[in-house]
Amino acid sequence: MTPPETETHPTGPLPGGRALSAPLLGREDEPTLFELSSPGRRASSLRTTGLPQWGADELVPASWLRTEPVPLPEVSERDLAAHFTRLSHRQYSVDLGAYPLGSCTMKYNPKVCDEAAARAGFANVHPASPPFLVQGWLQVLCELEEMLCEVTGMAAATLQPAAGAAGELTGLLLMRAYHAARGQDRRKVIIPDSAHGTNPASVTLGGYEVTTVGTNARGGVDLDSLRAALDEDVAGIMLTNPSTLGLFEEDISEIAAAVHEVGALLYYDGANLNAILGVVRPGDMGFDIVHLNLHKTFATPHGGGGPGSGPVAVSARLADYLPGPRPVRLEGGGFSWATPELSIGRLHSWHGNALVLLRAWIYLRLHGPDGLRRVAEIAVLNANWLRERLRGTYDLPYDRPVMHECVVSAASLERETGLRAIDVAKRLLELGFHSPTVYFPLIVEEALMIEPTETESPQTVAALADALVQVAAEARAAGDAASARQAPRTTPVRRVDEARAARRLVATYDQRP
C-alpha cells in the first residue's frame, strides 16, 4: 500500500501544479501547499487603483523595512482548488454522515443559515459602523438575546463570548463581581467529578480554587459530599444538567436551595441544553448564570473546531454586571448600544461571533416554541432507543433512562476480549460512522459517550446501533481484539502515532527534519 519513495514524473517527486485525485482514491499522501509550490507561480491579482507606485523603501523607514518577503506557497488557483478539495476529501463531516460525539451535539447545520451569513448585508458590515448604519444587525442581536433569555428562563444576556469556555470564564467573572459588590472575597467553586475539562480550567482562570464533589450511585451529584463542601467561602457551583452522563440531575431543587443558602451562585453549563429545550429551563431550576453553546444546541456549524459562540444569560440580580456594550432597544423604536452600570468590561474584540449569532437567530425563527420542544423530544428519544439497543452488548453504568446522550462502557468487553473503547471508536470509522466521544466523562471506565441528536433518522440510529453491536460481536466471536486493534484500515490514514508527534515535535513545515 505504501507508495514508492520517489515517483517518476517529469517535474520530480512532488511537483507543483499536480492535480490528480490519487490522495482520495489511492490513500496517497496529500503534499503540503509548500511542496506544491513552484517559485514565481501565483494565483492572486489585485484591484487597479491608479495610485502612485511608490516603492516600499519610500513608504517604510529603512530601519523597519523587511529585507526578505514572507515566504508563502506559490501556486496557481487551480493548484489551490485541487489541494483544498483533496484535503476536504480526507475529512469527515456532518454533511457526510452521523457524528455521534457525546457532549458535542453534532446535529445537521441548516444551509439557509450559511447562505444568510454570506450575504453582503450581514457579512460586509464593519463592526465599528455607527448604530444608524446597522439597525438590522442590532435588531438581530437584541431579538436573539431576548429569545435566549426566554429559552433559559433568565433576565438578560451577553452575546460576546466566542465559545463555551469563554462563556464559562465570563460567568465566573460575573460571580466574582457579584460577590465583590457584597464585600465578599469567596475563594472556591464546586465542580462535580463528571464535569467537562473547560469547567475546572475556567475556574482557575477566574481566580478560584476547584473543589470537586463526587457522583452518587444514580449518577447525580452526591448531596452529602456537596453539603460537606458548602460554606461561606464557596462562590458558586458549576453544573451541567443533564450531566455529562446524559442524566438529569433529579435533586436539582435541593442542590439549588443548599447552594443559595450559603450565599453562593449556581452556574449552568449549557452544553447539553438540547435535551431540555422547551421542557424545563435553567432559570426555573434555580440557576443564576447560564452559558449556551450555539454551535451545539442551535445548530451553527462547528467549522472543524470553531467558530463557536457562547452567550451567557443571567438572572436579574446579575444583569448590571454583564459585559458591554450590549445591543438595546431605544424608546420610540430603533436600536443602539449601552454598557451596564457595573459591567465587568469587554470580552471580545467587537460584538461576539456575529455571523454565528445570526445563524442561531435563524434557527430559532425556523423552529419556534413547538419546534424547539420537538428537537429535545426526538434527541432524547434517539438516545434512549440507542441505549436500549446496546443493552447486553455494552455495560450501562448508572442504569436509568437518559436525556439526549448515553454513556456506555466497554469495560466488560475489555476484560473479556481486550477490546477497548478506543478500538471500538476506530472500528466504527471503518463501518462508516464517526466515533462517539471516548474516555469521557472520566468517572466511567472505558467510556463511550454517544449523542445521536434529533436530526439523525431512526434508520441511521439503528445502523449506528448495529455497527456498535457488530464491533463487540466480532471481538467476542474471535475471543480477542486483534482485528479491531488494526482498525481503521479504510480511512485516508491508519492509526496515527500520537506519541511520536509529541516526542519529536514538528509543528510547522519548517520544523521537518
Added chain:
Amino acid sequence: MSAPFVPHTGDEIAEMLGFLGLSSLDELFEAVPAALRLAGGLDLPPGESEADVVDRLDELAGRNRAVGRSLVCFAGAGAYDHEVPAVVRSLASRSEFVTAYTPYQPEVAQGVLQAIFEYQTMVARLAGLEIANGSLYDGAASLVEGVNLSVAATGSHRVLCSAGVNPRWRSVLGTFARGPGHEVTTVPLAGGVTNWAAVAGDGPAGAVVVALPNFLGCLDDVAGARALAEATGARLVVAIDPVVAALLTSAGSLGADVVIGEGQPLGTPLSFGGPYLGLFACRAADVRRLPGRLVGETVDAEGRRAYVTTLRAREQDIRRERASSNVCTNQTLMAVTAAIQLGWLGTAGLAEVALGSARAGRYAHEVLCALDGVEPISTAPFVREFALRLPVPAEVAVDRLAEEGYLAGVAVREGFEGTEAEGALLVATTERRTRAEIDGFAASLEKVIR
C-alpha cells in the same frame, strides 16, 4: 409543528416509544421533577418556513449598510476591508470543513489537520517565530493568552501594556486580568508612540506588550519595549497587523517572545466583528505553555505522513484546573480560510497587498492633511492607518460622510480618554482603495468640515 430538521414520522416515533415501553414523548422526561417543567411552552415567535424567514432576513439585511461601492470603507481599528477572492470563499465554504468537529479522530480528520498545519507554518513565518497555534478566538483573546503565557513563564503578574495596543483588546485584558490577578499598567503614548521611559526602573514584570503598528497606525518603539522586557525580566508580546507585517522586519527578529494579532485581514470578511481569528505564535522554548490546539506531523501505522493534535497534556480536557488555558473550541474555520487566502496570495501577493495598502495610506494621508483644518495627531511613521484631528467631532464626520457614501473611519474615544488622540478620526486603507475613491473621500470630507 415546525421542526424542519427532525426526520421522524409519527409512526416511527410511536414504534421507537413502543420499543422503550413508553406511550408518549412526555414520558421521556420523567426524570425532570414535575414542578419544574415548563407548563405553557416557551414564549417565542412561532416557527416559520424557510421562505418566510428569508423574507425577514431580506428586510433586516436591508437595514444594514454594507461596505462596497455605495459605502467605501476607510474604517479599520482592527477590522479591514481586504480583497477576498471567489476561490477562497468557495473553498473555505466547503461543507467538509464547515461541518466538521474538532479533529478528535485524526484518521478521518486529515483534511482539517493538514490545513491547520499549513496555517501554523504560515503564521510562524509571518511572525518570525518557531511555533504558532491552531488559532484563538480573536485578537483580544490572543492578547489575554499572550499575557497569561508570559506571567506563567516569569512568575510575575505585572503587565506593562502600551496604550497603543487596541483599546478594546486592552479592555478585554482588563476584564480577564481580574481572575488571575494580573496588575496591568498602561504605558502612555507621546507623539503617537509609547513612552517607555514612563515605567522604566519600576522593578520586575511578567509581560511587556506593544503593537506594531499601534492602534493609531504608528510604527511604535519595539526596541524600547525589548529593552524594557530585558530590564524587567518580562516576556515581550508584540501585536501585529498581519498585512502590515509583510512590509516590516518580523516581530520575532525585533525580539518578540510572543506574537499575537487579529487574523481577520487574512481572508475573513468584516462580518460585523466576528467570527475573526486570533493569531498566536511563540518561541519553541515556550511551546509547553502554548494555549489552544497545536497540530503536529507524525506517521500512521504504515509509516505514512499524518497529522494530529499534539502536546495535548497542556489542554483543559487532560490537565483540567492546571491547563495552560481553558480554550477548547477555537476558530479553526478562519484559520483554514487564512491558509487558503495566503496560498492564493503567495509570496508576491501578500507583499503587494501590504504595499498597496501602504500606498493608499500615504496618498490618503497626503490629500486629507492638505485640507484646511485637518491635521495628523502624530508625525511618527505609519503604514496604512493614521489618526487625524478634524475641526468637527470625529463622530459627526463619520455620520455625515456615510450619507456621502464613505465609511470615514473610527472615532478614537474608548481607551484614549484625556489623551492627545481623543476625538481624532482613525482612517485606514487597504489595497482595495483607489485613487478615485480617496479623492472622492477627501472632497466629501472637505464639504463636511467646511
